[in-house]
Amino acid sequence: MVEISGEDIVESVRAALQYISYYHTPDYLSHLAAAYEREQSASAKAAIGQILESSRLAATGQRPMCQDTGMVTVFARLGQSCVIKSDKSLAELINEGTRLAYMDAGNPLRASMVDDPIYERKNTRDNTPAITHIDVGLGNTLEILVAAKGGGSENKARFANLNPSTSVADWVVETVETLGAGWCPPGVIGVGVGGTAEKAMQMAKKACMGEIDMSDLLARGPRDKIEELRIELYERINNLGIGAQGLGGLTTVVDVKVATYPTHAASKPVAIMPQCAANRHAKITLDGSGPAFLDPPNLSAWPVIDGSASSGQFRRVNVDTMTPEEMASWKTGETLLLSGRILTGRDAAHKRIADILARGESLPVDLKGRVIYYVGPVDPVGNEAVGPAGPTTSTRMDKFTDMMLDQGIVSMIGKAERGPKTVEDIARHKATYLIAVGGAAVLVSKAIRSSRLIAFEDLGMEAIREFEVEDMPVTVAVDAAGTSIHVTGPQMWKGKAVPVLA
Structure with a gap:
């Protein structure tokens, strides 16, 4: 009988969560670097380059690769011996390791868990509890697969119970x-088929944390129908042109990745789980x-990327002095380098602004002529002005956008697409609407020289x-004319992807 101390479990989970906050897995890096080399879309290539460059900064500085340091998900397998x-309990020990990891003084991680989920939604302050799944089987070890899942990709999970004759691939x-781009591609799609609704979802989530081996699979060819399905999905999804x-x-x-399990003869439960560009997990x-x-x-393992934002090849913009005429000259897909003063604010701040205006009261900040960045940064350490500060998904702010524009906001920075009505409001x-690259949080934070609290300190x-x-x-x-690259880009590149080895 093997004895494993609770203290060892706590320390192992703590260390693993710190590790995955700043290290990409080598398998993901190699596949992303290969994607960078073959990418022909200038905008997409620049985005991948920023992810890779930011990843190197995160690894060398041991700071979070993404400001959304994730909801902790654990798959634990306890040997019966x-x-x-x-x-x-094992779940309590995992929570203690999570608490210590997220409150680490040298590399604090952003706490995102709220309780209760329906009404108060009050932050638990230490990112607990973890979402823990425990299995018991043969053996004399405790295996722990630990992951940190960002909200942007988690929100894009989907499930359906298909007719048994319906094509899973279709x-x-x-x-x-x-799904749009809120899950921060390029990443991994996990697919779970079979079992029950909850089994399919769990399989999809665990599958997307498997080793990335698509290049090897394409090189040797499929050995069974599941591998044939993986290749089909890989090629068809890339041919969508989303990029x-x-x-x-x-x-x-x-x-x-595809995982299956036996199911009822009348059912075909199918789940998909996107894994974002952070791809944080370890066993x-x-x-x-x-x-x-x-x-x-x-x-x-980190490639050296040429043509970074510091190379001077992009248009520089001073947001403090820019004019409507200057902003009207910007073209979709163009990369800008912003300098000057910008505001920050996301879901809770927008809701509070709406409540203040509904009461007929004055806002604590003048929004006229300002640029706002949808961000919830990690706390700074040392001489940092701010911790990693990548964008959050902008569609959550869509219902507030017309209000903010009426108050004088001239441009917004976030990630992923905006809804059709929001695009109309912007036009x-x-x-204008700008995006920072999701997954390049450290690179973005290097551009922030100072941070000053303006309003709503209680919102953290x-x-x-x-x-x-x-x-x-x-x-x-x-x-400024209402052209969206999230519409025109995929339209331009749809059907142009080819197999990696072609």
Whole structure:
């Protein structure tokens, strides 16, 4: 009988969560680097390059690769020959490791969990509880697959109970086409087929954390029908033309994983789970000899990217002095380097502004002529002005956009597409919408020179702040005429992807 101490489990989970906050897996890096080399869409190539460049900065500085440091999901498998020495349950030990990881003074991670989920939605402040799934089987070890799932990709999970004769491949491709870019592609799509509704969803989530091996699969060819399905889905999804960040391009997914389980004769439960560009997960095994730690990857795994935002090849914009005429000259897909003062604000801040205006009261900040960035940054450490500060999904702000434009906002920065009505509102106000690259949070934070609290301090990371930025890289997503690259980009690149080996 193997004894595993509770303290070892806590320390192993803590260390693993810190590790995955700043290290991409080598398999993802190699496939993303290959996608960068073959990408022909200039906007998508620039986005992939920023993700890779930011990933290197995260690894070398040991700071979170994404400001959304995720909801902790754990798949634990306890060998029947193991005994856990603790007065706490395995789930409680995992929560303690999560708490310590997210409150680490040297690399604090953003707490995003709220309780209760319906009414108060009050932040738990330490990112607990984790979502833990425990299985018991043969063996004398404790295996823990730990992941940190961002809200943008988690929100794009989909499920359907298909007619048994319905094509799984067709449903998956048609569904992915409706997801938009809020899940931060290029990433991985996990597919779960069979079992029950909850079984299919769990299989899809666990599948997308498997080793990325699509390049090997394409090189050797499929060995069974599941591998044939993976290749079909990989090629058909990439042929949608969605591309990196939804800008239109050749690579939307670097791999597709499929897991199956027996199901009822009348059912065909199918779930898809997108895995974003952060792709944070790791597996640790405890055998009673002490905590389990992961070896740091070799930094040579990170490619050197030419043409970064510091190369001076993009248009520079001073947001403090820009004119409507200057903004009207911006073209969708163009990369800008912003300097000057921008405001921050996301869901909770927008809702509070709406409530203040509904009461007929004055706002605590003048929005006229300002640019607002949808961001909830990680807390700074050392001499940082702000921690990693990548964008959040903009569609959640759509219902507030016309109100903000009426108050004088001239441009917004976020990630992913805007709804058709919001695009119309932007055009009517002759405003613009810009995107920062989801997955490039460290790179963005390097452009932030100072941060000052403006309003709603009680909202924590959702408070309104004023950032002073210098050469912050963004891409024009909706121009002043109402042209959206999230519409024109995929239209341009649809059907142009080819198999990697072709």
